[in-house]
Amino acid sequence: MTQTIEIKALDTATFHAVPPAPGHNGQHSITTHMPGWDMMLEFTKKQPEFFAKFVDMYPRFIPHKDIKKLTGAVLKHLKAEGQFCLFFPRYEVAVACINFVTAEKRTDGLDSVPKDVMSIRAFEFQSRVHAVFFPMDKMRLVMPFWTFAGVGISSRLGVECLENMNLLKELSDVTVAPKDSDSTSHQLLRQRIANLLERAPAGPPRKEKISKDDVYLYQTGMAAIYYIHNLLGKWKNNSNSKTVMFGLPFHQTIHVFEYWGPGVRFLPLGTEIDELQSFLKSEAAAGTPVQAVWTEFQSNPLLVSSDLKKLRELADQYKFALVVDDTIGSFANVDVLGVADLVVTSLTKSFSGYADVMGGSAAVSPSSRIYLELKPLLEKDYHDDLFSGDAEIFLKNSEDYLSRTTILNNNAAALVKWLHDLTKDPKSSVKRVYYPTVSPTLENYNVYKRATTTDFTPGYGCLFSIELDSVEATIAFYNNLHVHHGPHLGAHRTLALPYVKALYIDELEKVKPMGLEETQLRISVGLEDTDELIETFKYALTFSDAAGKEN
Known part of the structure; x- marks a missing residue:
């Protein structure tokens, strides 16, 4: 006899995080609970009054509550009335933020922020961070960079800074580089990812096995996409070489390709092989060969699995990079390393599994025909901005x-x-x-x-x-x-x-x-x-x- 299970409404408070799993700290939760259809409709209106109600939220959409506390503490210390700031791990990232929001014609369609109202300041607590300052009333225009690029500091780094406010020192040289964050935890995390990528491969064993040195860590999954996309723009050395998004991706991924670079051709069904081939042929004939084709395996939210074998054949024919985001399939289940040039993963999702840390990875396949071209670019441009405290949590969660x-x-x-x-x-x-x-x-x-x-x-x-x-x-x-x-x-x-x-x-x-x-x-x-x-x-x-x- 089947036991009847009583169904009750959840007791999680509105605008609060999903209850943490046993043994996990809910302070750094990256979820929120918005019960009901009407609540979701209010969310889509993007009114500041509504967003102010959130206690917890995905930290790329709204800065984490501990980041807000750090912002308030620093602004109070500096007596910076009417100002707001966003914290980034490096000077170059802060510059990228300002360049994006002050562009004469912004690629996201919003109004430009005047350059003379924005500034970069560098601070040292126990760690070193860079902050972009701007008037409070410009926040709506500056936040898209934080949201789409995903390159802001993490909540754990924010807490470390808060706990060391007594050490706060403003640095006169705003270009000063951060301290090396390549800790033992980072090395162990890279090794674990490399092991998982080579675990129980689909198809015949690969001649070249990936090592931890082929795995690169980022502070969010979107940051991995943002940095790899920009890196591939440099690889072709052709400012007019476009990107192709093959199949439905996470909503914000396509915006990264639209906002940074010469443009994107979007083939949303993930089955338009003939249309893709025609586009590749026409771009090559025009002297602007496609730099990369990206696909999510599977697509989001319709779970289509694109024909990676055919995409690989086209990549070899037209000399583009094939980038596969395996976040939804998850590299426990699927092995795309043998067919992709680069594998991008949001570690935030099932790899972590407990909704209390954010991060991403990109792995360059040593079997790739363009490995020797991509590897030097990665080594030259890469900075490990994943906070060591977050790397430690990833190691714990992924056990x-x-x-x-x-x-x-x-x-x-x-x-x-x-x-x-x-x-x-x-x-x-x-x-x-x-x-x-x-x-x-x-x-x-x-x-x-x-x-x-x-x-x-x-x-x-x-x-x-x-x-x-x-x-x-x-x-x-x-x-x-x-x-x-x-x-x-x-x-x-x-x-x-x-x-x-x-x-x-x-x-x-x-x-x-x-x-x-x-x-x-x-x-x-x-x-x-x-x-x-x-x-x-x-x-x-x-x-x-x-x-x-x-x-």
Whole structure:
């Protein structure tokens, strides 16, 4: 006899973080809980009054509360009334911020900030940081750099600075370099990533194995994308060489390609091979060969697996760099190192798994035909800006990466199977489910799924999307789906988000040809009991099914 599980609304306070896992410090949480459809609609309006209510939030969207405290303490110490500042790890990053927001014609379409109201100041606590100062009323115009580039300091570095305010000293030379952050934790973290990238490879063993020296760390996943994209712009030495985004990426990734560089060709379905080939051919004929093709494996949020084998063939033919972001597939499950020139990963997600630290990595494949071209560029331009305290947390969190991934894989697969079966029931409000196991691109994924070992059976990741049969049903389902509501994926708790409605609210008709619908919800499963999760979804479906009948 199946035990009935009582479904209760969560007791997590609105605008507060998902409760931390046992043994983890919630101070550095990178999540927030925004329960209900109406709350999400308020979020899309981007009103300062609404954002001021957040106690916790993803720190690229809104600076972490400890960064805010540091800002307040420094401004008070300097008696800088009417000013605000953003903290960066190096002078060069602060300069990049000013250059972006003061450009005569900003690539993000916002008004330029006058250069004479902005300044850079360098401070030393225990660590060295650089701050960009500007009038408080210009914050809306400066924050996009923090959000999209993802290169601000972390909350743990902010706390270290706060704890050492008594040591605060302003440096006369604002160009002074930071102290070396390449700690033992950084070296161990690089080695762990390298080991995982070579673990149980898909296909034949590679002649050249990746080493820790081929792995580069960044303070966020977006920072890894930002820096690698800019690096590839220098590689071609052609200021007109564009980037291609093949398949749907995380919403802000495409903006990095639009805001920095000569432009991007966006092929959102991830299946437009013929169109890609035509574009590559025309750009090469025009003397502006494409510098890079990026793809997420799988795509976000529709979980399409692009044909990496074909992309590799085109990369060899047209001499571009193939960059694969394996964040959603996760390198526990998929091995793309043998086909990609560069593998970019948001370590913030399932690698960390506990939603309390941010970071990213980029790995250059020693098997790549352009390895000897890319490696010197990376060595010349790279700076390890990942705070040592964050590297230590990544090491701790990732100790159970494989065992956690097993639970995430199993929970997602079970929910997807159950929901997909409902799509065959005409009485159900479930219209479609998006996940590799029910995707027409499944075979593309399976080619790069890692081999099974005695300690781990690879799967298909923690993320899926569900599409309901009407907006009314979607709202009813979401409002009664008693999991946490908010951005992020790969956490220890399940998170739901009306991803399309939240991020494309003003472009809903424009994105429909991409397969995106406002009736879709993105789900990142957590480590909860599988039966409990199914009962939670079943409960929500009673409301969406009823909403469908009423209409």
